[in-house]
Amino acid sequence: EDQVTQSPEALRLQEGESSSLNCSYTVSGLRGLFWYRQDPGKGPEFLFTLYSAGEEKEKERLKATLTKKESFLHITAPKPEDSATYLCAVQYSGTYKYIFGTGTRLKVLA
Amino acid sequence: DVKVTQSSRYLVKRTGEKVFLECVQDMDHENMFWYRQDPGLGLRLIYFSYDVKMKEKGDIPEGYSVSREKKERFSLILESASTNQTSMYLCASTKTPANYGYTFGSGTRLTVV
Secondary structure: OOOEEEEOOEEEEEOOOOEEEEEEEOOOOEEEEEEEEEOOOOOOEEEEEEOOOOOEEEEOOEEEEEOOOEEEEEEOOOOHHHOEEEEEEEEEOOOOOEEEOOOEEEEEEO | OOOEEEOOOEEEEOOOOOEEEEEEEOOOOOEEEEEEEEOOOEEEEEEEEOOOOOOEEOOOOOOEEEEEEEOOEEEEEEOOOOHHHOEEEEEEEEOOOOOOOOEEOOOEEEEEO
């Protein structure tokens, strides 16, 4: 069964303390891997799409990378406003459907 | 600013009621989706539509139906609401090809009592 697993489930960082979130997948025929940010009580907000191993995307303090089996979301010098749940989703070939991970809840302390 | 708008933020319904959740997008997207989100289970796909009057079952369609009569509107119907359908419901849309990422609505938190 195709799966997407995110780790850790929760992460607490001090402001300025860089770290990485992991998304591993077992989907064959990957079409794209997506990262979203979700604030409490809101819908997810699209961040990045990655298509092939070795690809990297950046946005402010966030950098997403992709290998053949996993993706990392690196957060450099985070600020309290980066606190959110970060979701990973995988789309496989021949469909519009995604498989979502259960997310990493990030809390950045001032 | 482009948007996916869900008609209600919070709803409380009684067991057995027929419930309609409405979603409208203004981006001329072909594809629209209904998900539910529950703690520890993540987002699970209920139904999706890739064109007007077209629909496909997702992973958990039981107890739900959908309607897409116009391109911009996708409705989720709970035929007879039950307490296990208490959840956050999220509508999303994307253009074809579907590799631009979804645009999500703000969600409807439905409580069935």
